[in-house]
Amino acid sequence: MAKKTLAEKMAENSRSVVEALKTNTIGSFSSTENIKKNIIILEELRDLIPPLLETEFLALKENLQKHGCKDPLKVWQTNNQSINITDNPEDIVYVLIDGHNRFQLCHELQIPFNIQIDNFKSITEVRNFMIDFQLSRRNITPQQASYLRGIRYNTEKKIVTNNLFQSKESNIILPNGQNVHLDDSAILENKKLEQKIDEPDGILPNGQNVHLDDSSKKTTAQELGEYFNVDEKTIRRDADFARGLDKFSPIFRKEILAGQVKVEKSKIQKIGKVKDLSGTINSLDELETVYQTLSTEISTQVPSKYSPKSEKLIQERYLKLTDSLNRAYETKTNKEINALKTAFTKFLEAIS
Known part of the structure; x- marks a missing residue:
């Protein structure tokens, strides 16, 4: 995948927005202030922002009080339909995509702030941009970076699977142009297919061998590994780590990513490999209980060779x-x- 620099992406998005806004009064002071008062925060996007330690949050607060908010907050100009709001689907809305901590503090302290309006085609594109932007920051921790890369991988795999299973009766077109019909049994096996299509040659649930051409031989993990300059296996481990953390409550997940609660990464990855986990993990004690249960189940399922x-x-x-x-x-x-x-x-x- 061709990789644009963040500077190129930002410039491209900003130019697109400027062109779109030339014919209206959005650049006026009153319109800009109105946008600021109606900025929307989406939880799924806010959760992509690595949480700050208490000391970091207090330092940011002190800096804003002394120097004001110098860097503009980034907002995404879109419509209700793109963020799954059914009322007035074509109405324009503005979603915060960077500066969530500054946004909170500026409101609490009544500190003026500026905004930069960016344009994206979809929320997936926004998520990918936010992940890239966060990973470019120097203060991000290894665990936070792993979580973000894992989210990116899991999102990419989900998109591939959804494209293949748009409907029960649909035929799918493979990268080499071959038309393959998926019956009901194939639909029920979408998880197996998701695993198979990540290999250079995939076997569909109906037994058909899918040979991809040279341009499609790289797996999703290989593509993202090259994109983020890490090993393919690292991406797969990141995916397990992200799936594991997503089984935790938002508060507990935030504590782990902020470094307030120490947990072995391997334990979270092991939990991430479990497909069906009842309930949400809310504390370290609950995590240990789930982990021990999983370890016991695995040991009983695999008898010792020397029993x-x-x-x-x-x-x-x-x-x-x-x-x-x-x-x-x-x-x-x-x-x-x-x-x-x-x-x-x-x-x-x-x-x-």
């Missing part, structure tokens, strides 16, 4: 193998040779 039951089976098949070997050596008949082959196969199964 007494396994050892007994191995011994039985070993004796059967030696007996068959002796019989085949002595008789040299096809019947005993075939029996030897069978005994040898079963012995290998027991020890593997």
Whole structure:
């Protein structure tokens, strides 16, 4: 994927907005002040902003009190329909996409602020821009960066899956132009398909082998790995980490990302791999309980190779193998040779 710099994206968006606003009075003082009073905050976008430590929040507050709000807050000009508001779908709205902490403090302290209006085609484009913008900041922590990259990966995979499953009766067009019909059983297997289509050659649920052309051989993880200059496996681990954190309550997730609560990243990744998890994790105690439960379930599902039951089976098949070997050596008949082959196969199964 071609990567534009943040400066290029910002300039492009700003130019687009300026052109759109030339014919109205949005640039006037009164109109700008009206926009400021009606800025909308979406939780799903606000949660992409890494939380500040208490000391960082207090430092920001002190800085605003001393020097004012110098940098403009970024808002997205869009309409109600694009943010799933059904009333008056074509009405223009302004959504905050950067400066949430400054916005809060400026209102509390009655500090004037400026805005920069940006234009995006969709909320997905906004999310990707916000993730890129946050990852470009120097004060972001490794955990926060991992969470943002994971969100980006999970969003990309969801888009791919949704495109393939627009309707039960639809045919899908693969990158090589091949038309593939998905029946009801394929629709029910969309999670399996999502995993398969991330490989260079995918197997659809109906058994069809999908060969992608050279331009499509990179997986989503490879694409994003190159985009963010990290390893493909790092992106996949980030995805598990993001899915795990998304199973936590917003407050608990914020505490972890802010560094106020210390949790081993591997535990969160393990929880992220669980498809069905009842309820939301609200505290460290609940997290430990869920993690221990998952560990217990895994250990009971995978019996030890050296359990007494396994050892007994191995011994039985070993004796059967030696007996068959002796019989085949002595008789040299096809019947005993075939029996030897069978005994040898079963012995290998027991020890593997």
